[in-house]
Amino acid sequence: MIELEHICKTFGSGEHAVHAVRDVSLSIREGEIFGIIGFSGAGKSTLVRCINLLEAPTTGRVTVNGQELTGMDERALRKARKKIGMIFQSFNLMPSRTVFQNIAYPLHGSGLSRERIEEKVLSLLELVNMSEKRDAYPSQLSGGQKQRVAIARALASDPKVLLCDEATSALDPQTTRSILRLLHTLNERLGLTIVVITHEMAVIKEICGRVAVMENGAVVEQGEVFDIFSNPQQTITREFIHTTSNLSKIYDLIEEGSPVVELRPDELIVQLTYVEKNVSEALISSISRNFGIDVNIIFSSIEIIQNAPLGGLVAIMSGPRDQVEAAVRFLIEKNVQVEVIKDGRMASAVCS
Amino acid sequence: MAEWLQQFAPNVVEKFPELIESFWQTLVMMGGSGVISFFFGLLFGVALIVTRPGGVLQNGLVYGLLDKAVNFFRSIPFIILIAALIPLTRLVSGTAIGTRGAILPLVFGTVPFFTRQVESALAELDHGLIEAAQSMGSSPWEIIFRVYLRESIPGIVRATTITVISLIGLTAMAGVVGGGGLGDFAIRYGHQRNQVDITFATVIIILAMVSLFQGLGNLIIRRTSHSGAHPVKGSLLPFVFHRPVGPFSSSAK
8 A cells, every 4th residue: 555665865965964764665554554653853754754755755665555656746746645644743724714614625626516525524524523613713622623623634535545643642641542543443434544653652552553663764673563562672662662561660669679579588570471462361360279379460561452462460479489480381381471570589698 | 173273283274285185195105005015025925935945836046036135125225215216216107206206116115024024924834734735735826825825814914014004104205206295294394394283293193094004904813813812902012113114124034
């Protein structure tokens, strides 16, 4: 659906040249929700603008919907852009136009009659659940409402692709979720291919099927969201994943010397991480039962992503050492990653 | 009332028909040069915005020439401009004197000022709107008419108000070439013959005109602006700040 081949984008030249995008190749399939995540300055906004050629790539080839956009003349490009919707972090609604007029903007000159345009705008308003606000001005709307109007406007020319440039970054978490739900619905109902640019891992987790991680203008890692979450290869990816889980707080507790993590010699703090999609057994209760050990959960961060549990927990295991070790081996067999964070025996050895 | 006027403003009463005549001349000069200047100022202002680096019709040559021409004409004090333009005025208007002869210099004095005002009004527009329009497949011309001009109406009205008020000031200097008008009237009687009541009368008339234009401008801005920000309420302050004219007033850029 969207093919990016060896995209480079350089601003300026010579010494002052800024390489915003470095040799990025991506292939986005029809009907999927594809995420691109990176910290600010990673080049993701420039990259998404290369998809509809708001920024012309310095080198490389962009093909959308079977049409190669790079190398098109201005007129053909404008026509192709009508089939690529885009929404923005700052919504970019026209302040002097009402909601209705904003959504009708791209239909001007489309050859549709006044009645057909009205019909179309009203159905779009219904689609984004904003029918009552048709005569309001953008300044009278909340952020979430503005983004809904922007989505309706972007969909007015029946695009096949929707590009979302940090579309939820200016919204509170609850509104973010409602916008993401709307995008998800549009993806399912209209078969819309959606590209989501964000710096929030939570957004990726919520709706994306596949994700590319960007750093310094390059894609450093890409794949299925579940795989990226369960088995991140790059440091930056791990950093993003940490932002969505509270498991790393255990290190703060240990550093602070919190009484919660003071261990007896027969205790062990472990982090269990689900890395495979097939974990469906009640593992904690079964190790506790089968090996006769106690498992005291301190932190847990488990999400269902693509219908499989992902994440993990931090727990204190206590019991006879051989039984604890057997339990750990059992977990590893079940494809759970086990990391010993603190060992009570070693800690007390240091103390005595 | 008549007695009271006779007592406090004897010269105004005596010269009343001439005062009306001067007022009319001021209106003719403002109307003639105002309409022409509005058109060219808008044209050049838009041209500067779209041809500037990064603009939708980026063109270094056009931008460079226009930018320098605007600066050039803005830097000439109006009184000198009138004199310098005499040959051209004669060519274009057929005469370099009288109300008609004043219109061309007024246009040359106003267009660069208004161009900068329009330029800065358009430059205030959120670049995101341009980007959104481009992403929806709008052509540069559509962007000019449907985004820049349409979305900047409050800003353009504000620029027009300021320019009209500064134009009132410029017309006062047109008396130099026999253009007549209120300024000329006030200088000839109020200043040169020390008829202070004439000076006051013209000040009051001009004050009323300025307030009227400012009020009208604010009304239109309020009606057309939906951005949630309210324009400055009509007051005498704009008179104080905007009376300085063209070349010496603070740059719009």
